Amino acid sequence: MTQNAFNAGLCAFLDRAPTPFHAVAEAAALLDARGYTRLAEDAPWRLAAPGRYYVTRNASSLAAFTLGPRTPAEAGLRLVGAHTDSPCLKLKPHPVIKSQGYWQLGVEVYGGVLLNPWFDRDLSVAGRATLRLPNGEIVSRLVDFSAPVAVIPSLAIHLDREANEQRAINKQTYLPALLACADDEDFAFDTEVLGVLTEEDPALTGAEVLHSELALYDTQSAAQIGLRGEFIASARLDNLLSCYVGLNALINATALGNQVFVMNDHEEVGSGSAAGARGTFLKSVLERITGGGEDFARAMARSLLVSTDNAHGVHPNFPERHDGNHGPVLNRGPALKVNANQSYASTSESLALFSAACIAAGVTTQTFVSRGDVACGSTIGPLTAAVLGVRTVDVGVPTFAMHSIRELAGAADAFMLHKALVAFYGMDNLGVG
Numbered sequence: 364m365t366q367n368a369f370n371a372g373l374c375a376f377l378d379r380a381p382t383p384f385h386a387v388a389e390a391a392a393l394l395d396a397r398g399y400t401r402l403a404e405d406a407p408w409r410l411a412a413p414g415r416y417y418v419t420r421n422a423s424s425l426a427a428f429t430l431g432p433r434t435p436a437e438a439g440l441r442l443v444g445a446h447t448d449s450p451c452l453k454l455k456p457h458p459v460i461k462s463q464g465y466w467q468l469g470v471e472v473y474g475g476v477l478l479n480p481w482f483d484r485d486l487s488v489a490g491r492a493t494l495r496l497p498n499g500e501i502v503s504r505l506v507d508f509s510a511p512v513a514v515i516p517s518l519a520i521h522l523d524r525e526a527n528e529q530r531a532i533n534k535q536t537y538l539p540a541l542l543a544c545a546d547d548e549d550f551a552f553d554t555e556v557l558g559v560l561t562e563e564d565p566a567l568t569g570a571e572v573l574h575s576e577l578a579l580y581d582t583q584s585a586a587q588i589g590l591r592g593e594f595i596a597s598a599r600l601d602n603l604l605s606c607y608v609g610l611n612a613l614i615n616a617t618a619l620g621n622q623v624f625v626m627n628d629h630e631e632v633g634s635g636s637a638a639g640a641r642g643t644f645l646k647s648v649l650e651r652i653t654g655g656g657e658d659f660a661r662a663m664a665r666s667l668l669v670s671t672d673n674a675h676g677v678h679p680n681f682p683e684r685h686d687g688n689h690g691p692v693l694n695r696g697p698a699l700k701v702n703a704n705q706s707y708a709s710t711s712e713s714l715a716l717f718s719a720a721c722i723a724a725g726v727t728t729q730t731f732v733s734r735g736d737v738a739c740g741s742t743i744g745p746l747t748a749a750v751l752g753v754r755t756v757d758v759g760v761p762t763f764a765m766h767s768i769r770e771l772a773g774a775a776d777a778f779m780l781h782k783a784l785v786a787f788y789g790m791d792n793l794g795v796g
């Protein structure tokens with residue numbers, strides 16, 4: 364596969380996954396097409412080795428795995444992790460606001476959104492709705508308005524002369540999204556949601572939307588940009604880029620061993636949920652794979668998790684925000700992330716094992732550690748390591764504008780990380796003498 368073909372697939376995935384629910388559905392479709400068997404958490408599992416399986420939780424987290432000829436207790440597991448969620452604006456449960464002759468949608472800020480870039484974008488609405496059918500059955504369905512139906516207009520500079528010097532954003536009053544002129548008396552957004560759903564599936568006619576989890580997203584497609592096409596611009600690069608890379612590394616792994624790929628929801632808000640990395644999802648899956656008890660403990664002691672989440676590239680306009688020796692540059696390979704205070708779980712041994720995979724794949728690496736006077740972000744790596752007791756290394760492709768509505772990554776880096784993870788999945792020995 365070429366880098367261009369890989370990036371075309373990545374961009375299509377980014378566009379088709381406006382929410383974690385859609386990311387999981389896209390990943391499941393890819394796995395279905397590759398012959399993976401779908402498991403349900405509430406059913407008994409009869410796993411066979413060799414075999415390929417996947418399971419989801421809350422339809423927003425997914426774990427896929429393959430089983431090789433040797434048991435996990437004997438051979439360990441090669442794990443790759445990522446997260447499905449991105450900072451965004453989520454609709455409030457009763458979102459409709461009428462103001463100055465307009466219908467608007469009230470929003471709640473999800474995670475650490477970089478708010479300024481959300482203004483003046485052509486926004487759509489997507490997520491999950493849970494409905495009651497006429498026969499009383501409760502069902503959930505994915506929702507995507509697809510078209511640009513909303514916008515958060517900026518205030519003109521003439522009405523805010525200080526905007527370029529000091530623009531603070533009030534999260535309650537500045538962010539309601541403009542939806543329509545309010546010539547009508549009543550307006551129910553749930554009716555619009557149902558309209559989108561019944562257009563796709565007429566069988567839902569007569570259903571009632573009981574509750575929904577919807578978010579705004581930018582309708583601008585992911586694109587390869589730059590004078591020489593060296594960059595990828597898109598929403599949700601953090602962390603759908605890693606989701607796509609990890610998922611395809613599992614699918615493209617050369618030897619069938621004990622390989623796991625997990626993508627968890629709720630990383631951007633601390634991972635403390637049933638579907639999040641602090642929750643029981645992955646541990647439960649691994650206990651069922653290994654048989655639990657001593658076999659689980661033995662398997663964990665022989666395993667390695669590569670936690671993939673984007674890193675901050677050193678910005679040419681703001682080089683002083685990075686440590687002088689640790690400024691990852693776009694298109695020079697994945698960054699190995701280190702933090703003495705365990706915001707990243709990397710150790711010399713986990714770093715060395717991942718570096719060995721990179722060397723085998725011909726992939727260069729860089730190192731990221733935050734400045735002493737800049738707070739370090741965190742990720743699923745240390746949380747998963749704490750839950751499982753598994754050796755973990757935190758890595759990720761360098762990006763600009765993290766948590767903006769449009770982030771920027773290097774066009775070479777996703778493919779390089781993919782090659783490194785394919786090599787990692789194929790590693791025969793994770794021992795350190």
Ligand SMILES: [Zn+2]
Pocket residue numbers: 446601602630672673742
């Ligand atoms: Zn992230």
